[in-house]
Amino acid sequence: MIGTDLNAARHWLEAGNVVGIPTETVYGLAGNALNEESVLTIFRVKNRPAFDPLIVHTDSLDKVRELVRYFPPVAEQLAHTCWPGPLTLLLPKRDHVPDLTTSGLDTVAIRIPNHPLTLALLQSLDFPLAAPSANPFGYISPTTAQHVADQLGDQVPYILDGGPCPVGVESTIIGFDTDGQAMVYRLGGMALEQLEAITGPLRVQMSTSNPHAQNAPQAPGMLTSHYAPRKPLTLLAYGETPSISGTLSAESVGALVFSGTLPGIPAANQLVLAPTGDVLDAARNLFAYLRQLDNLPVTQLYAQLVPDEGLGRAVNDRLRRAAA
Ligand code: AMP
Ligand code: MG
DSSP states (O other): OEEOOHHHHHHHHHTTOOEEEOOSSSOEEEEETTOHHHHHHHHHHHTOOTTSOOEEEOSOHHHHHTTBSOOOHHHHHHHHHHOSSSEEEEEEBOTTSOHHHHTTOSEEEEEOOOOHHHHHHHHHOSSOEEOOBSSSTTBOOOOSHHHHHHHHGGGOSEEEOOOSOSSOSOOEEEEEOTTOOEEEEEOOSSOHHHHHHHHSSOEEOOOOEETTEEEEESSGGGOSSOSBOSSOEEEEOTTOOOOOOTTOOGGGEEEEESSSOOTTSOGGGEEESOTTOOHHHHHHHHHHHHHHHHHSSOSEEEEEOOOSSTTHHHHHHHHHHHHO
16 A cells, blocks of 8 residues: 555554665665564565665664664764665674664665655654665666556555655665775765765775675665666667667667657657756656666667766666667
8 A cells, every 4th residue: 555644654664564665765665674574574575585684774873873883983874974865884783683674784774764654654663664775676776666666566465655755766775885985886966076076085985796696786875776667678888879780770769868759769768867957857867767768669678877976876777788
């Protein structure tokens, strides 16, 4: 059921169930992060491999401190400047955060999301919420309550409707090495430029091996193939036009484009992410348009990369994974 009843959402969560929740990035599939049964339900409903750890959401720095052993000084600065907001920090976890939630890692991914409904929900709860994106593992992330209902509706008793997600791509993930040096593990809703204004130049390490499982990435939003439509998707550099030949006809092709349409493909088969050329619009529209593209009566999809600046970096990252 979709609704805006905070009490209903709270009751389901307190009973150990999972609930769809809005955030500024994408919709989450939320459950009590400290309750192993709830966490198992999240993994089961998403069909998510157990090696892919969850992000824990709460509403205050005091509550974050109850979950982590310490904050490197840079993390403290980032938390003060960026929360509530689309930034996830990887911090050493306290023992009562279940290993299931962190997939056996001794860090917990944590953030304070910036969405009024979900902040109110979190304030009313005496536990934090583990909430990965509310989509079947590997498919396109949801940015409306209806997207969640379409894919997981029969398995989720309640979906809290907070409108379309204003940022539209998942949070940026930052971790810290033993010297407390910050490193980016996933590009996302907080622009690299904005973060570097706080931290200085940041290293971006998009995947590393997880000490606990083969093939398990350190920040599994980083799995190479992810966010994928069902139909074959080919990337185009900005300015490149697809060569349509052989068995393909122009009518059998759909395209996701940045700010203007491509020649040779029917306009009805093209979705323009950002008509005014603003990468923020591209991020906000990305997942909804990828879904629409996937549902067009076509057999081959194309997506044009966007300018590699600000949230455009996260958009391009998701497009590359969607095409992988
Ligand atoms: P999702 O919301 O589906 O993008 O999933 C949350 C993501 O957070 C995971 O896919 C990982 O990329 C990341 N994550 C969560 N916990 C950790 C951790 N302890 N270390 C590294 N990455 C993490
Ligand atoms: Mg996800």
